[in-house]
Amino acid sequence: MSAPTTITAPIHARGLVRRYGSRNALDGVDLDLGAGVTGLLGRNGAGKTTLLRSLATDLDVSAGRLRVLGRDPGDAAERTEIRRRLGYLPQNPEFYPHFTAFGLLDYMAVLKELGGRRARHDEIRRSLDRVGLTERRHTRVRRLSGGMRQRLALAAALMGDPELLLLDEPTVGLDPEQRILFRNLVSELAVRSTVVLSTHQIEDVSALCQRVVCLDRGRVVFDGTPATLIGRARGHVWEQTGRPGDGVTTWRLADGRYRVLTTRRGEPAPSGDRTAVEPTLEDAYLLLTGVQRGAR
Template sequence: MSLTLTGPVRLRGVTRRYGTRAALDGVDLDLGPGVTGLLGRNGAGKTTLMRCLATDLDPTSGELRLLGRDPGRTTERTEIRRRLGYLPQNPDFYPHFTAFALLDYMAVLKELGGRRARHDEVRRVLRQVGLYDRRHSRVRRLSGGMRQRLALASALMGDPDLLLLDEPTVGLDPEQRIRFRNLVSHLATRSTVVLSTHQIEDVAALCGHIVCLDGGRVVFDGAPGDLVDRARGHVWEGTGDPGIGLTSWRLPDGRHRVLTPETAGAPGPSFTAVEPTLEDAYLLLIGVSGTEGR
């Protein structure tokens, strides 16, 4: 297989196995600048893919290029890491450090200049995530949301070219989520951001590109509008029993919103087709793919 190194992230036939189970199964992807949303149900392989992109995990097979380099080679992996920001799903930071000391430590590990430059960078990212006033608080004294922001600050340090955010908005209040979206959209003007999440609203608000995983395979790779288009004509609202086996939920006004597979028509005479949302499209996608896959 020949590779042309164009995008910052390029995967060809990447498989990662845990024993006999394939968490990633022959994934092909090209990710460019901007925000890519990574969607999938629990166990779909999102975190495994993120860890592979973060050079924390080696693929079992396949070819992976990050920022034009091969993470399988030690020297190239180090180069990648110098330009990488990674917010893991469960950041486990040293509880006895203060927020400032922790980021300073991370800044040293990220090879960020001398002491003064390092401290300037630490102050900058602390302000970006709204934790500057808590810079002298020990990590164990911070709330869950604050720790999440601290982890985000750590990932943002050094203006990484590739920013990997695994469930970044967990624990954030609505105000912080808006702040987070603004921050990421600003970063995405010059970086490649991969956002793995279950929060469809975040994806809808931020992502110009979506990748859906199911069972370790890519089941969608395209623009959000394309995914929504695929759902058009399969989302209905109306009264009465929507029937068994369809994805539906009750709306506040008592009507039902129903998602029907491609082969099915309206769930009943009282149902009319409505404009699908990205969430509808995603649910349809993984539902269809789930049915087809099993």
């Protein structure tokens, strides 16, 4: 028998726990993530930021095993090695307001030990160009709009084409055109890198992610492809003319009909006005995180 080959995924987590006081923000997370784009979904407070911060070595975990790019974030030397190889966009990036856009990236590039001065500056110019901020390179951070700051934070995360890119709600504050630009950037990078992004924008996931991980109260409640998640919702989504009764999640559509999500599968239509419809990823997500907790 040949020796077993151990190929460690860029992210490998087993039984990951992060406690805040007596609460577990992460409550036993098992995850193996490889190349491509993974979308992290979950309500506010589900643990997305805590997970991303742990992966970014910005936060120590309380228990469990974590390897990032094959290394142990709990070890100081290995942590430094991980940080050199990852790009991280925090949920609320805080910048030094008096820095210019270029100056800020230069400062961060120095911390990341990105090459000599010339190579570093070339990389900064490339990053600013990728996010459409070249003309703002001499503008001070405090004078940038929210969307521009978000793009600057993205440029910082992209510098050096990291093997692992962790993005916490990266599309907040971006207009539709910028979101397309963002998607193109991320999908280009994901050919070679592992990208994990959290979002409340289901369209980002539909457009970008080969894989969806859904968190609920610190646990992974779904891990699979968007198509699999949608498949789970089939038979649970209806549209009807009259206002539905209790026990379902429902909203009124622009044409006056109601879209209905129910955990009860294949109920007989009580009247002719009720039609089963193909679920969207958003329906599937809502069913997973909302209705599963006891339909009301």
